[in-house]
Amino acid sequence: MSTATLEAPAKSPMSTSVSETPARTRATNRTIKVSIKRQASPESKAATETFEIPYRPNMNITSLLGEIALNPTTVTGVDTTPISYDANCLEEICGSCAMLINGKAMMACSALVDKLMGPNGDGAITLAPLSKFPVVRDLAVDRSVLFENLKKVKAWVPIDGTYDLGPAPRQFPQVQEQRYPLSNCISCTICMEVCPQFNEATGFVGAATIAQAKLFNMDPAGAVLKPDRLRALAGDGGVQECSFSQNCVQACPKQLPLTEAISDMGRDVFVQQVKDFFTR
Amino acid sequence: MATAAPPAPASNPTLRGVQPLRAGQGHSYFWRRLHSLTGLIPIGGFLIEHILSNYEAVNGPLAYAQQVKFLNGLPLVRVLEWAFIFIPLLYHALYGVFIAIRGRSNVNVYPWAGNWSYYMQRVTGYIAFAYIVQHVWRQRFSGVSLPEHPGAAFAKVQHELHNPWMLAIYVIAMVATCWHFAYGVWLFAAKWGITPGEKARRNFGYACAAVGTGLCALGLVGMYAFINPKYANAPADVMPEQQPGIVLPAPSVAPPNSVNPSAAIRN
Numbered sequence: 001m002s003t004a005t006l007e008a009p010a011k012s013p014m015s016t017s018v019s020e021t022p023a024r025t026r027a028t029n030r031t032i033k034v035s036i037k038r039q040a041s042p043e044s045k046a047a048t049e050t051f052e053i054p055y056r057p058n059m060n061i062t063s064l065l066g067e068i069a070l071n072p073t074t075v076t077g078v079d080t081t082p083i084s085y086d087a088n089c090l091e092e093i094c095g096s097c098a099m100l101i102n103g104k105a106m107m108a109c110s111a112l113v114d115k116l117m118g119p120n121g122d123g124a125i126t127l128a129p130l131s132k133f134p135v136v137r138d139l140a141v142d143r144s145v146l147f148e149n150l151k152k153v154k155a156w157v158p159i160d161g162t163y164d165l166g167p168a169p170r171q172f173p174q175v176q177e178q179r180y181p182l183s184n185c186i187s188c189t190i191c192m193e194v195c196p197q198f199n200e201a202t203g204f205v206g207a208a209t210i211a212q213a214k215l216f217n218m219d220p221a222g223a224v225l226k227p228d229r230l231r232a233l234a235g236d237g238g239v240q241e242c243s244f245s246q247n248c249v250q251a252c253p254k255q256l257p258l259t260e261a262i263s264d265m266g267r268d269v270f271v272q273q274v275k276d277f278f279t280r
Numbered sequence: 281m282a283t284a285a286p287p288a289p290a291s292n293p294t295l296r297g298v299q300p301l302r303a304g305q306g307h308s309y310f311w312r313r314l315h316s317l318t319g320l321i322p323i324g325g326f327l328i329e330h331i332l333s334n335y336e337a338v339n340g341p342l343a344y345a346q347q348v349k350f351l352n353g354l355p356l357v358r359v360l361e362w363a364f365i366f367i368p369l370l371y372h373a374l375y376g377v378f379i380a381i382r383g384r385s386n387v388n389v390y391p392w393a394g395n396w397s398y399y400m401q402r403v404t405g406y407i408a409f410a411y412i413v414q415h416v417w418r419q420r421f422s423g424v425s426l427p428e429h430p431g432a433a434f435a436k437v438q439h440e441l442h443n444p445w446m447l448a449i450y451v452i453a454m455v456a457t458c459w460h461f462a463y464g465v466w467l468f469a470a471k472w473g474i475t476p477g478e479k480a481r482r483n484f485g486y487a488c489a490a491v492g493t494g495l496c497a498l499g500l501v502g503m504y505a506f507i508n509p510k511y512a513n514a515p516a517d518v519m520p521e522q523q524p525g526i527v528l529p530a531p532s533v534a535p536p537n538s539v540n541p542s543a544a545i546r547n
Binding site for chain 1 (some may be wrong): 295296297298299300301302303304305306308309312313379381382383384385386389390392393394395397398401467470471472473474475476477478481
């Protein structure tokens with residue numbers, strides 16, 4: 001491929017790859033092998049299909065899936081359908097393309113093929129849907145449990161009234177600085193996927209929702225719903241189900257301080273429960 | 281505005297997979313937090329007391345017997361034993377198993393330190409549970425009864441540890457229990473919001489590791505006293521039988537081979 005030889009030597013300052021091995025810059029007949037766990041509908045059985053894509057440097061998983069869509073033929077020459085998956089922004093901000101890449105939960109847009117192929121650049125890549133959410137089709141899963149959870153903890157600022165409520169209370173920059181990292185959540189559900197406690201037996205709410213409850217509790221206007229949020233988080237599947245494996249904070253693609261949020265909410269929920277016990 | 285309220289949105293009857301939070305419902309919060317608390321108070325407190333008491337064995341069978349006699353002479357000792365040891369321990373163990381079987385450990389996929397600790401907390405919990413069941417049965421509820429015969433305590437443990445397999449079980453259980461306790465204290469502080477910050481959690485982790493290692497070392501040294509050659513073949517009983525409500529003094533002349541010989545040389 002001529003594009004490969006043209007692109008590879010150009011090292012822009014934006015490039016994150018530190019050193020391109022000579023093997024990678026050479027335009028050869030290298031291919032990318034990718035095995036994808038597919039299923040046509042929520043009820044149908046899953047099966048794995050393998051594809052072989054001509055190598056191009058600096059690909060991500062989304063562009064790889066795009067290549068397959070251009071020519072959806074498996075490695076054995078069987079014509080098949082393009083892969084279904086959720087994607088939107090392609091820059092790790094919409095949170096829709098989370099999937100299991102080489103067995104680990106990652107965002108398809110920020111997962112780089114060159115890294116995933118291993119040090120020798122010949123490793124096969126496996127893709128599968130997130131394992132803890134119902135599959136819709138192929139790599140697309142139904143993550144509405146997160147939306148339901150956010151509604152349960154009232155993760156919003158109540159500003160609707162029948163009249164003008166006036167300007168919001170002042171928010172100090174110190175509070176803003178604490179809140180900002182939490183506002184980076186993209187609802188990708190990776191924190192829930194990697195959590196050993198998030199499963200059908202516990203019905204654990206997951207780190208993202210707990211962090212959002214903290215975000216809105218710290219909002220000067222949103223704090224009015226703080227007791228409601230804390231009571232919700234003491235329900236079955238609430239903050240108590242966290243066993244602090246800390247996988248959430250390790251896996252979060254946006255580096256949210258999730259364990260800190262869980263710890264803080266653990267204290268606030270406890271204080272609220274004690275207060276309710278004596279005063280309600 | 282007279283129209284009927286809009287129909288409530290369907291509460292996702294088709295939502296499969298993990299169910300949403302049951303906001304404000306159920307009592308698992310109380311039971312889970314109680315489990316966390318009982319691990320510290322009273323069980324953690326008892327673990328420390330137990331290891332410190334056992335360390336008295338370093339000073340010989342008579343000193344060990346004195347410690348056993350002192351503990352069994354505490355007011356309402358049988359009430360204390362059930363209310364602060366057996367019942368909390370049984371609750372912590374059974375609810376702990378309930379927690380463990382509902383978790384889906386994935387340390388094979390995500391081999392991170394915190395995830396390993398999550399896994400090990402469950403493994404050490406199972407080890408401690410299995411060990412404590414046999415330990416309580418064999419040392420407290422079968423064989424010679426130590427509340428009435430504190431003088432027989434040293435020999436009873438010595439006979440137990442005479443079996444190398446049993447000794448190995450005791451060592452493994454000591455390490456597992458201390459790990460479970462030390463990490464449990466760390467978890468307690470993290471979950472109850474005492475150490476929310478990353479730095480606070482890391483520093484407290486070092487503190488817990490130091491305390492856990494120290495406790496384990498103390499326990500193992502205390503355990504060594506029973507297999508220490510200088511107390512080989514300890515007398516079967518070094519004290520008069522204790523009557524209910526009366527704590528009889530130790531014999532004024534210590535029975536042979538019942539005191540620390542190195543301490544005796546000093547005198």
